[in-house]
Amino acid sequence: MAKKPTKKIAKRKVTSKKPPVTPQRIMEMVWGFAPPLIAEAALQHGVFDAMDAGAKTAAEIAERTNTSPRGIGILLDGLVGVGLVNRRGEKFTLAPDTAAFLVHSKPAFMGGLLKHVSRQLIGSWLGLSECVKTGKPNRPVNQESTGGDFFAQFVEDIFNMSFGAAAAAAEELLEDANGDAVSVLDIAAGSGVWGIAMARKLPHVRVTAVDWHNVIPITRRVAERHGVAGQFNYVGGDILEADLGNGHHVATLGHILHSEGEARSRQLLKRVHAAMAPGGTIVIGEFTPDEGRVGPPVPLIFAVNMLVNTDEGSTFTFKQIASWLKEAGFKKPRLLNAPGPSPLILADA
Numbered sequence: 630m631a632k633k634p635t636k637k638i639a640k641r642k643v644t645s646k647k648p649p650v651t652p653q654r655i656m657e658m659v660w661g662f663a664p665p666l667i668a669e670a671a672l673q674h675g676v677f678d679a680m681d682a683g684a685k686t687a688a689e690i691a692e693r694t695n696t697s698p699r700g701i702g703i704l705l706d707g708l709v710g711v712g713l714v715n716r717r718g719e720k721f722t723l724a725p726d727t728a729a730f731l732v733h734s735k736p737a738f739m740g741g742l743l744k745h746v747s748r749q750l751i752g753s754w755l756g757l758s759e760c761v762k763t764g765k766p767n768r769p770v771n772q773e774s775t776g777g778d779f780f781a782q783f784v785e786d787i788f789n790m791s792f793g794a795a796a797a798a799a800e801e802l803l804e805d806a807n808g809d810a811v812s813v814l815d816i817a818a819g820s821g822v823w824g825i826a827m828a829r830k831l832p833h834v835r836v837t838a839v840d841w842h843n844v845i846p847i848t849r850r851v852a853e854r855h856g857v858a859g860q861f862n863y864v865g866g867d868i869l870e871a872d873l874g875n876g877h878h879v880a881t882l883g884h885i886l887h888s889e890g891e892a893r894s895r896q897l898l899k900r901v902h903a904a905m906a907p908g909g910t911i912v913i914g915e916f917t918p919d920e921g922r923v924g925p926p927v928p929l930i931f932a933v934n935m936l937v938n939t940d941e942g943s944t945f946t947f948k949q950i951a952s953w954l955k956e957a958g959f960k961k962p963r964l965l966n967a968p969g970p971s972p973l974i975l976a977d978a
Contacts, residue, residue: 664711665746668731670704671713672740677723677731684720741786749779753937760937771888771939773841773867781843784819785851791883791914793968795826798912801965801975802879803830810835814877814904816868816885816897821848821861823881823914828857839864839871869896873904880905883914886950887931890941894950898957905978911959913974916944927970950974 671677679685679693691701705721708714713727723732730739756767770779803811811831815824815838824836836857838848842865852858864871868885880901886894901911918928928944935942951962951974959976967973 665743667707668743669746672744678733680723681732684722686719738789757937766938769940781847785847788820788822791822794914795823797967799826799830802910812877814880816882818848820851823883825855825857828860836861837874839868875904876906877904878906878909880911887935887944888939888942895953898953902958909978911976917947917971918944920946920948
């Protein structure tokens with residue numbers, strides 16, 4: 630018996646459709662300015678502090694913060710919208726990271742930077758289009774005449790942003806230090822956070838803190854608060870002109886190269902190398918993008934911050950900074966993982 634011919638079933642061609650392009654990301658950008666300003670308002674009025682003890686109603690928070698019921702109710706909506714506060718019914722609670730980092734009494738408080746958004750940061754950014762055209766800031770903050778007051782207000786509030794990295798550097802560099810005196814050169818000391826971490830690690834550390842004349846009083850005050858002022862010597866002036874001394878075993882450059890720009894940074898590294906003892910170590914804290922400059926976002930955005938605030942500043946990759954270190958006479962540039970926006974950069978004198 631002959632077989633019936635099998636009927637061929639045509640296969641339907643499967644096409645994978647890409648999701649449609651939507652303007653959602655652009656629409657979200659329109660309100661990208663809002664989260665830090667909402668957080669700043671909450672910090673200025675002590676909203677997070679008032680909620681630290683547990684869930685509160687809007688009325689209770691308004692009473693504790695001496696704010697209007699309407700104002701605090703709408704602000705709480707915004708805080709819920711950006712994820713800093715959680716809501717259940719009429720009660721509001723802090724998100725875990727808000728509780729850890731945005732309550733003033735917490736040791737890891739990181740709200741200092743947010744408290745300067747409207748008063749010090751946004752004004753410069755409003756001139757971004759003109760800065761792109763000219764390549765220059767409207768009001769540079771990397772000069773003592775124009776930036777001294779800016780940093781005098783700013784540095785103390787960002788102490789906690791760098792303390793974890795500074796403590797990690799102290800642990801790494803002073804681990805084998807015995808009872809011999811250790812001389813630390815703290816360049817652009819600001820709040821003194823890098824030198825303070827070193828001084829707290831060992832009582833025989835002596836720190837030379839160098840910064841502008843109107844920033845040094847802040848360095849002194851913070852060192853006194855941490856009980857290490859007796860281990861500090863203060864030098865006021867431009868970091869390319871001030872007397873750095875010599876024979877330092879450690880040099881710290883915490884977040885200064887980005888505002889100096891390439892030419893001044895290369896000069897500075899040569900000066901620092903000349904001031905160090907043979908075998909000493911330099912430690913650099915920076916916002917470093919990857920080598921292809923495609924991420925992470927923060928260092929790339931921070932480069933724009935340098936455009937609107939400094940004459941020559943930017944952010945630089947590890948390879949760029951490593952090449953400057955070698956040019957200055959340093960050896961073995963390397964990375965050290967530490968809490969902060971980027972790994973620390975170390976090299977030996």
